[in-house]
Amino acid sequence: MLDSRRTFLKRTGGMALGAAAFPKLDLSRADEIRTASEKLGNIPPEAAARDEDFWYHIQKAYRLSPKFINLESGYFSPQTYSGVEALCKNTQMINEIPSFYMRRMQGKERREVTQLLAGFAGCSPEEILITRNTTESLNNVIMGMELKKGDEALWGSFEYPSMKEAFIQRAARDGIVNKIIEIPLISTSNEDIIKKYRKSITAKTKVILVSHMTYLSGQILPVREICNMAHEMGVEVIVDAAHSWTHIDYRIPDLDCDYYGASMHKWMGSPLGTGILYIRRNKIKNIWPLFGDMNYDSDNINKLGHIGTRPCAIELTIADAIKFNNSIGIDRKEARLRYLKDYWAEKVSEFPGVIMNTPMDKERSCGLANAGIKDISPSELVNYLYNKHKIFTVAINAPDIKGARIAPNIYTTLKELDVFIDAMREFCYS
Numbered sequence: 001m002l003d004s005r006r007t008f009l010k011r012t013g014g015m016a017l018g019a020a021a022f023p024k025l026d027l028s029r030a031d032e033i034r035t036a037s038e039k040l041g042n043i044p045p046e047a048a049a050r051d052e053d054f055w056y057h058i059q060k061a062y063r064l065s066p067k068f069i070n071l072e073s074g075y076f077s078p079q080t081y082s083g084v085e086a087l088c089k090n091t092q093m094i095n096e097i098p099s100f101y102m103r104r105m106q107g108k109e110r111r112e113v114t115q116l117l118a119g120f121a122g123c124s125p126e127e128i129l130i131t132r133n134t135t136e137s138l139n140n141v142i143m144g145m146e147l148k149k150g151d152e153a154l155w156g157s158f159e160y161p162s163m164k165e166a167f168i169q170r171a172a173r174d175g176i177v178n179k180i181i182e183i184p185l186i187s188t189s190n191e192d193i194i195k196k197y198r199k200s201i202t203a204k205t206k207v208i209l210v211s212h213m214t215y216l217s218g219q220i221l222p223v224r225e226i227c228n229m230a231h232e233m234g235v236e237v238i239v240d241a242a243h244s245w246t247h248i249d250y251r252i253p254d255l256d257c258d259y260y261g262a263s264m265h266k267w268m269g270s271p272l273g274t275g276i277l278y279i280r281r282n283k284i285k286n287i288w289p290l291f292g293d294m295n296y297d298s299d300n301i302n303k304l305g306h307i308g309t310r311p312c313a314i315e316l317t318i319a320d321a322i323k324f325n326n327s328i329g330i331d332r333k334e335a336r337l338r339y340l341k342d343y344w345a346e347k348v349s350e351f352p353g354v355i356m357n358t359p360m361d362k363e364r365s366c367g368l369a370n371a372g373i374k375d376i377s378p379s380e381l382v383n384y385l386y387n388k389h390k391i392f393t394v395a396i397n398a399p400d401i402k403g404a405r406i407a408p409n410i411y412t413t414l415k416e417l418d419v420f421i422d423a424m425r426e427f428c429y430s
């Protein structure tokens with residue numbers, strides 16, 4: 001789709017636009033991965049996660065700097081080499097037929113990508129919108145919901161700042177009340193987390209904001225259960241899925257949430273500036289657009305996408321990221337990411353002074369985790385890793401979570417993790 005000269009000519013009705021031939025995308029890597037993937041057969045994802053031959057093919061799909069070891073996939077994950085190629089080709093194609101593309105083709109092509117994305121996410125194309133990131137997706141919802149003075153929004157102190165700030169702005173503008181709960185996450189069971197939310201709901205609570213996977217430590221929260229409980233009490237739920245989207249294996253409807261936002265440039269490896277917004281069909285009409293719109297009916301999610309001239313090449317390239325993720329399988333990706341986390345965490349957690357800030361049980365974490373060292377500031381640890389060993393991570397200095405966030409990805413090799421383990425050993429034993 002979207003990438004061959006034949007498709008291009010079909011799209012333009014065979015018009016000679018003076019454009020040079022668009023060479024077929026080099027998806028040989030995706031084909032190679034598909035073949036390797038088929039070779040694995042039906043072995044369980046946990047077994048596939050340990051098949052270094054298979055993951056070698058994935059590692060080869062990326063072109064990464066050899067100057068440092070990147071263990072910070074939480075901000076954004078690179079595109080594969082073929083993804084970068086697809087982006088260049090889509091950019092070139094649009095630039096050869098600039099306004100023609102925008103006036104005659106972009107609408108249809110965005111609908112095609114949206115359709116593809118909806119299939120990938122497990123929902124209807126009428127319920128999703130391509131945005132630029134989680135911040136845009138969830139600001140649309142938070143700023144657009146009907147909340148009046150005194151209505152309560154409930155969220156944990158560990159939520160991502162952009163969403164907290166949106167609710168704080170609603171409090172300043174509209175007089176809503178933000179009820180912020182403190183949950184010592186790591187030491188609290190899923191049942192107790194759900195209880196904590198339930199106990200904090202009052203007659204005035206209208207909405208809960210909850211991260212599926214926290215950005216501080218990678219802990220997975222029981223969002224499905226929180227949604228069930230909240231719905232029983234007449235409360236809507238917004239899920240911040242910035243880190244769980246294509247990191248763990250689920251379809252959006254599995255969560256049973258009302259609103260959902262994620263960044264496709266994080267774990268999915270789509271181009272920077274691609275996000276997804278999902279709104280349960282019967283809730284769309286309740287959300288006011290953030291950018292004024294008179295083009296769509298109130299129950300059409302496209303009313304929320306009126307951002308002006310759009311970065312079309314980036315949006316088209318989502319198709320390539322979907323293809324790449326499908327060629328691996330999200331179940332295998334989840335298993336590999338968890339395997340990589342377990343690989344380093346099981347060793348590092350034994351070193352003197354190490355404090356794991358992430359629960360290790362399978363349901364409560366995956367590839368992203370946080371490790372601190374007693375009496376050592378997060379920035380000291382992070383600087384040591386980078387300055388001495390050229391290992392790049394990020395310092396997390398939250399009240400109850402202090403450490404380095406370690407986020408390997410499907411392109412990370414075990415050899416790289418061994419360098420990290422050795423560096424941590426050296427620090428802890430010196």
Ligand SMILES: Cc1ncc(COP(=O)(O)O)c(C=O)c1O
Binds near residue numbers: 075133211243
């Ligand atoms: C939990 C969470 N939500 C939202 C965001 C914001 O993502 P973006 O900047 O892509 O909008 C992040 C970014 O790291 C995040 O970790």
